[in-house]
Amino acid sequence: MAMNNIDMLNENELEALFEAARDTAPMPSQALWDRVHAGAEAALPTPHSFARTQPVRVGLLAGLIAAIGGWPSLAGLATATLAGVWIGFSNPEALTDSSVALLLPGLSQTETYELEDFDPGLNGFSAMLEEG
Amino acid sequence: MDMALDQNGEISDEALLVAYGNGDREAAFALTTRLTPRVLGFATRMLGGDRAEAEDVSQEAMLRLWKVAPDWRQGEAKVTTWLYRVVSNLCTDRLRKKRGVDIDAIEEPADGRPAVTSRLIAEDRARALIGAMRDLSDGQRQAVTLRHIEGLGNPEIAKIMQISTEAVESLTARGKRALAKALAHRREELGYGDE
Structure with missing residues (x-):
């Protein structure tokens, strides 16, 4: 055993003090536990949220276009509209042309036809219309 | 979730801190249990046995740990090293402010x-x-x-x-x-x- 220097603790004596300090380490009070837990709760990061997208303001026209299926369907609608206008403005022609002759091969181009020619079930319908 | 284990086979402080940084509440509980006594012990000794002040320092140090969690850069420093440094700085600041006060007034x-x-x-x-x-x-x-x-x-x-x-x-x-x-x-x- 090392000789004691009366003016100084020896290494073993000093180590015994450190050991005592380790063995008697202070334990947190309940209040400290609570405060630390509260801090952890308050600072708890939330999972990274996705970037919020601002709602896009949609105008009335854009809304209507979207409602019918977008620009492609609008092109189809425009085509149909133009076709309707063209049909409306065109002079009606007698169905004695070659196209009708194609439908009813038995008629010549100058012959007239009756509804019964297209549908035999309507036999007499034209006469009834004429009589009123 | 798989987490890195330390040499004692426990989930490492760093893994727990990263988990907390990702919103894991239970990781905070584990870290609190593990680190608060160490922080308090060190602060108490640094502050010459002033327990009340040591608890304040401990709370502040742990709060700083929670706040740094989302930005924690893994592998750069041990969590305990970082924490001891924070406690050390907090204690030093408080001791400087107390200079001139009769420290023998402490128990x-x-x-x-x-x-x-x-x-x-x-x-x-x-x-x-x-x-x-x-x-x-x-x-x-x-x-x-x-x-x-x-x-x-x-x-x-x-x-x-x-x-x-x-x-x-x-x-x-x-x-x-x-x-x-x-x-x-x-x-x-x-x-x-x-x-």
């Missing part, structure tokens, strides 16, 4: 009566040590506490104190010598009388 450690059990002897010795450590410089007290009570190695202490390992060794040696001198006249009271 007097030893009462001089012989202890009857080993537990009481240990408590008396710990109080005497902490009391004597008040007279050390901040650096000596910090180095001695981290080395001989917290049980850290000199390289880690050097990182905490942001000084060289040689400087740590010097502070520790001078601190121990000062303690050995300061407590020599209390041998009997510390239970060394019969040795």
Whole structure:
């Protein structure tokens, strides 16, 4: 055993003090536990949220276009509209042309036809219309 | 979730901190249980046994840990090293503000009566040590506490104190010598009388 220097603790004596300090380490009070837990709760990061997208303001026209299926369907609608206008403005022609002759091969181009020619079930319908 | 384990087979402090940073509440509970006593012990010794102040420092240090969690850069520093440094800085700030205040007003450690059990002897010795450590410089007290009570190695202490390992060794040696001198006249009271 090392000789004691009366003016100084020896290494073993000093180590015994450190050991005592380790063995008697202070334990947190309940209040400290609570405060630390509260801090952890308050600072708890939330999972990274996705970037919020601002709602896009949609105008009335854009809304209507979207409602019918977008620009492609609008092109189809425009085509149909133009076709309707063209049909409306065109002079009606007698169905004695070659196209009708194609439908009813038995008629010549100058012959007239009756509804019964297209549908035999309507036999007499034209006469009834004429009589009123 | 798989987490990195430390040498004791436990989930490492860093893995828990990263988990907390990702919103894991239970990781915070585990870290609190593991680290708060260490933080409090170190703060208490650094502050010369002022328990109330040490609890305030501990709360602040842990709060800073929670706040740094989302930005924690893995692999750069040990969580405990970072935490000891924060506690050290907080204690140093408080000690500077208290300069000039009568530190003897803090609870007097030893009462001089012989202890009857080993537990009481240990408590008396710990109080005497902490009391004597008040007279050390901040650096000596910090180095001695981290080395001989917290049980850290000199390289880690050097990182905490942001000084060289040689400087740590010097502070520790001078601190121990000062303690050995300061407590020599209390041998009997510390239970060394019969040795």
